[in-house]
Amino acid sequence: MVRASRRRVSELVDPGTEDRWGRRLTAAVVLLASLNVVALVLQSVPAVYRSSPRFFSAFSFGSVLLFTLLYALRVWSVTASANRRDADGRLRFVRSPIAVVDVVVLTLFWGGLLWEVLWPTTVPSVFGAGAVRVLWLAHVFELPQLKRSRRRFKRVLLAQREDLAIAFSGAGMLVLVSSTLMYFAERGAQPDAFSSIPAALWWGVVTLTTVGYGDVIPVTPLGRLLGAITTFGGIAFFALPSSVLAAGFFSERTAEREGTTEDGRTCCPHCGKSLHSAAGGVRPALGSSSEDD
Structure with a gap:
């Protein structure tokens, strides 16, 4: 009971x-x-x-x-x-x-x-x-209507995790390097705005993300040159994760249309899961688990 x-x-x-x-x-x-x-x-x-x-x-x-x-x-x-x-x-x-x-x-x-x-x-x-x-x-x-999309998004993240890690690591390094150089270039002209490297990180983040609030801007020629380089670098580095995810989703959708996974195994046309078990057999598409791991 x-x-x-x-x-x-x-x-x-x-x-x-x-x-x-x-x-x-x-x-x-x-x-x-x-x-x-x-x-x-x-x-x-x-x-x-x-x-x-x-x-x-x-x-x-x-x-x-x-x-x-x-x-x-x-x-x-x-x-x-x-x-x-x-x-x-x-x-x-x-x-x-x-x-x-x-x-x-x-x-x-x-x-x-x-x-x-x-x-x-x-x-x-x-x-x-x-x-x-x-x-x-x-x-x-x-929502059940989003179950297939959730599975697809998870598979893309898992498949592209190394490329995404490199892209975000490169962006983080660019923020730190540009903020450090800007601190030494601007601390004499703007001791309040660039009082330390952590304070300069605020400028680095808003510049690298191309937001540019304008509350902290370089005034020296060297600082403006570094700012321009950082802005172009931000466009390049922050476009990388988008392109990596776009490529992953394109590969995933192509594999779904062809009825196979990226490693060539047959997948379920409804949920996109591989139909091959760890032992090499084929699991039936019906009655499979509906869990979202």
Whole structure:
């Protein structure tokens, strides 16, 4: 009886479920998370908040209560579909990105509420902790319609991780080198703006990302030359990750259309997973696991 109940609850609350009511529940969770963000935005407008403060408080508390219940049900029922020991299945779930987001939001909210109850004079409002509810937008990625895209994006990141690491490492080195050189070039002319290398890093970041706020600019000829070189270098280095990801997605989509993975193995036309097991056999496309590792 307990096992059957756990399996049914798992079918309802599992984001990757194929159950009709489970899909509707996932959509309702995403809708509730989106409404919380809308409420948080409206709540920041003093006139709107003053018109109905009790509504915002009740909606915030009710939403957190529902998400707490949903998290508890997922932890309790996750082993029904994990096909492994209870401890391993639950550990895998609590380490998933969406579960971590829920833990952060729920812990900060309930912790802030408890703090307000115990020390009401030190924390004027629970909404300071409740502001992290904006993180619930991550639940959008739980929508079943995005499952294939999530798998594709993960495969691209894993396949291109070395190229991305080189691109970001090169960008970081360029920021540090250009900021260091700019510090020595400008510290005499602008001792306040370029008082240290960490202070010059602000200029390096906004210049390398081509944002250029304009609050810190070089004034010496050598500094302006370094600034121009850094700007061109920023365009080149920050274009690299985009091109790497674009190439990865192009290869992935081509492999999906051809029905093979990049190493030539046959893949499922629905989820894009390889149909070959580690032993060299072929797994059936139907009935495969719907987990997003």
